[in-house]
Amino acid sequence: MKVIKRISIVGTGNVAYHLGRALLKNNFQVDGVWGRTKANAQKLARDLNTISFDQLIQLPENSDLIIICVSDGAIQEIVEKIPSSFALAYTSGSISLNDLPKRDNIGVFYPLQTFTKSRDISFDTIPVLIESKNDQFAESLKKCASKLSRTVRFTNSEERFQIHIAAVMVNNFTNHLYHLADLHMKKHQLPFDILKPLIIETAEKIKDISPIDAQTGPAKRNDLSVIENHLNELSDETKEIYQLLSKSILKNNS
Amino acid sequence: MKVIKRISIVGTGNVAYHLGRALLKNNFQVDGVWGRTKANAQKLARDLNTISFDQLIQLPENSDLIIICVSDGAIQEIVEKIPSSFALAYTSGSISLNDLPKRDNIGVFYPLQTFTKSRDISFDTIPVLIESKNDQFAESLKKCASKLSRTVRFTNSEERFQIHIAAVMVNNFTNHLYHLADLHMKKHQLPFDILKPLIIETAEKIKDISPIDAQTGPAKRNDLSVIENHLNELSDETKEIYQLLSKSILKNNS
Numbered sequence: 276m277k278v279i280k281r282i283s284i285v286g287t288g289n290v291a292y293h294l295g296r297a298l299l300k301n302n303f304q305v306d307g308v309w310g311r312t313k314a315n316a317q318k319l320a321r322d323l324n325t326i327s328f329d330q331l332i333q334l335p336e337n338s339d340l341i342i343i344c345v346s347d348g349a350i351q352e353i354v355e356k357i358p359s360s361f362a363l364a365y366t367s368g369s370i371s372l373n374d375l376p377k378r379d380n381i382g383v384f385y386p387l388q389t390f391t392k393s394r395d396i397s398f399d400t401i402p403v404l405i406e407s408k409n410d411q412f413a414e415s416l417k418k419c420a421s422k423l424s425r426t427v428r429f430t431n432s433e434e435r436f437q438i439h440i441a442a443v444m445v446n447n448f449t450n451h452l453y454h455l456a457d458l459h460m461k462k463h464q465l466p467f468d469i470l471k472p473l474i475i476e477t478a479e480k481i482k483d484i485s486p487i488d489a490q491t492g493p494a495k496r497n498d499l500s501v502i503e504n505h506l507n508e509l510s511d512e513t514k515e516i517y518q519l520l521s522k523s524i525l526k527n528n529s
Numbered sequence: 530m531k532v533i534k535r536i537s538i539v540g541t542g543n544v545a546y547h548l549g550r551a552l553l554k555n556n557f558q559v560d561g562v563w564g565r566t567k568a569n570a571q572k573l574a575r576d577l578n579t580i581s582f583d584q585l586i587q588l589p590e591n592s593d594l595i596i597i598c599v600s601d602g603a604i605q606e607i608v609e610k611i612p613s614s615f616a617l618a619y620t621s622g623s624i625s626l627n628d629l630p631k632r633d634n635i636g637v638f639y640p641l642q643t644f645t646k647s648r649d650i651s652f653d654t655i656p657v658l659i660e661s662k663n664d665q666f667a668e669s670l671k672k673c674a675s676k677l678s679r680t681v682r683f684t685n686s687e688e689r690f691q692i693h694i695a696a697v698m699v700n701n702f703t704n705h706l707y708h709l710a711d712l713h714m715k716k717h718q719l720p721f722d723i724l725k726p727l728i729i730e731t732a733e734k735i736k737d738i739s740p741i742d743a744q745t746g747p748a749k750r751n752d753l754s755v756i757e758n759h760l761n762e763l764s765d766e767t768k769e770i771y772q773l774l775s776k777s778i779l780k781n782n783s
Contacts (some may be wrong), residue, residue: 289745347752360733369747369755388727389673389745394737396730404721409566428723437717438724440759441710445724445730447746448774449703455777456695463691469656469682470692470699472737473642475698476650478732482725483648486708491543492701493623498601501623505694512777517694519773520702523709523766 276345276411277340279419284308284323285331285353286344287315289390294344294423295323297398301422306335311349331356340364340419349429351375364416368439371432372406382407385435386424389446398423404430404438455513463490466516487527494524530665531616533593533673538562538577539585539607539615540598541569543644544620548598548677549577551652555676560589560734565603585610594618594673596638618661618670622693625686626660636661636670639689640678643700652677658684658692709767741781 282303284291288312298305309328320327328334333385334341334357339501343353343365343448354375359362362380368387374504375381383406392398403420405427413429420427430438460467480489493501502521509517535556538545541564552559564570565584582588588595588611597607597619604619606615608629611617616634622641629635637660642650657674659681661667667683674681684692707728711721734743747755756775763771 323572330769346750347755356595369758387723389730389734389743391734391738391743393743394734400636400726402726403691420617426723426726431650434717434719436718436758437713437762440762441713441719442727443746443759444706444710444713444771445728447744447748447778448706449728449731449736450735450740450744451774451778452698452702452706453735454744454781457740459691459695459698465688465692465695467739468693469641469680470679472656474699474703474732476643478728480643480645480648481704481707481728484645485721486704486711489643489645490701490704490708491645492697494575494701496600499672504623504690508694510690512773512780516702516773516777517698519766519770520705523770524626524701524705526766 276414276418277339279362279415280304280308281335281338282340282342283334283338284319284342284344285334285357286310287312287319288344288346289392290386291319291344292322292392293396293398294342294366294386295319297423299323300398303419303422306338309334309347310329310348332358334361336360342366354378354381362412363417364446366508368435368442371436372408373432380407380409380412380413382409383430383432383435384416384420385430386511387438387442389450399425402426402428404428404435406430406432406435452516455516459509490524490527492523492524495528497525497528530668530672531684533669534558534591534595535560535589536596537588537592538573538596538598539588539611540564541566541573542598542600543646545573545596545598545641546576546646547644547652548596548620548640549573551677553577554652557676560592563588566598586612588612588615590614594670596620598718608632608635616666616669622689622696625690626662627686631668634661634663634666636663636666637684637686637689638670638674639684641692641696643704653679656680656682658682658689660684660686660689701714706770709770713763713767744778744781746778748775749782751779751782 283306305325308320316327362385385404388401457467537560559579562574570581618638639658642655
């Protein structure tokens with residue numbers, strides 16, 4: 276099993292930034308950064324105390340691993356452009372290994388988290404899902420990930436796909452509900468801030484209690500008159516969403 | 530303005546329990562507890578180191594305040610049964626003061642939080658919304674709430690109603706998405722636990738970033754092919770919910 280020590284990063288978004296910082300912090304050598312937009316690559320290179328490349332063919336041969344942190348639609352093209360001598364990992368939740376060109380050392384290194392550049396995050400709490408058809412390489416990736424995170428798990432493409440669906444539900448959709456609540460509060464000149472302790476506690480609760488047992492509120496109590504009053508106040512898609520989610524909670528009561 | 534020192538509690542649910550504990554911790558005297566079910570009242574009385582009453586007419590006359598922590602549908606009946614000499618507050622997000630019998634000292638003491646008996650919570654971070662048509666009594670309630678919480682706010686019934694709608698969205702609906710994700714993970718023999726860091730971070734993020742700026746994921750990226758692949762995996766109401774929420778996020782992009 277090859278030990279991964281030197282890494283180059285392809286991509287300059289939120290994942291590239293936070294993964295790069297975690298690598299540096301854990302004493303990996305970040306050889307360099309490539310990005311489609313030169314200025315972004317230069318900026319990330321500065322943040323990671325390394326150099327940037329203009330061309331993918333300039334990636335340094337002594338890097339043990341190239342981590343590809345680009346949007347799903349760009350992964351295939353990037354993989355095709357990187358010489359086959361390089362070992363590659365990509366950070367996508369959706370793209371199956373079967374959809375990419377076969378090569379000896381290619382794998383998945385998927386940190387299951389939502390990243391924003393402006394917000395620090397402890398990488399060691401983030402589950403990292405590892406996959407490769409090459410068992411030796413999978414072990415190398417796992418060992419590398421284990422230096423960054425306490426939770427590393429071999430996960431095949433099908434499992435990763437299912438986990439990604441669940442992640443969309445608990446992250447993207449939940450955050451969208453925060454946004455709709457924010458709009459609702461603004462509409463009534465009320466401060467969104469007052470909801471923040473409730474938002475935090477709703478999430479913290481599931482550390483101890485399963486979501487089905489944590490449920491409270493009018494739909495859980497079969498309180499149809501409160502639901503009706505709320506629906507009469509809402510319009511458009513917020514009303515539709517309120518209706519559909521209440522119906523789904525009510526269904527659980529029966 | 531009358532200073533509230535001695536309190537009796539009507540109701541034995543999660544709110545009664547956590548509010549009672551917070552009152553004790555902040556050196557209020559809890560004179561006693563009444564509950565529809567005798568055994569529950571006795572149990573809560575033991576937890577709060579006080580006594581229980583079988584009848585509402587037994588509520589001790591020297592209590593400065595009776596806090597009514599019962600379900601919305603039971604509030605009116607309870608208010609009617611308590612002698613008019615008592616000052617009352619109730620803890621509901623939905624019930625308007627106008628829907629209850631008029632009396633000199635009646636008000637709202639609404640802690641905006643989700644409570645579960647089995648989970649400790651710091652009451653001092655919970656916003657408490659106060660309302661009364663009697664300004665003096667409103668001040669008394671505010672002063673009492675300020676001993677328990679750092680965030681106390683006068684809020685009229687209309688505002689409280691709107692806040693309650695937003696609270697249902699960020700708590701009940703968000704928690705229901707956790708539940709649907711839990712079912713999805715179970716269906717595919719995957720551990721729900723692996724989603725917990727993502728759930729926590731999704732909530733924590735909005736401390737620093739507005740929800741609209743925090744959004745990520747396939748709908749935000751206009752990635753219709755990922756959305757389509759996910760929808761093909763889902764069925765029933767989870768599919769409907771995925772579709773509706775994705776549509777709503779996509780609408781924000783345009």
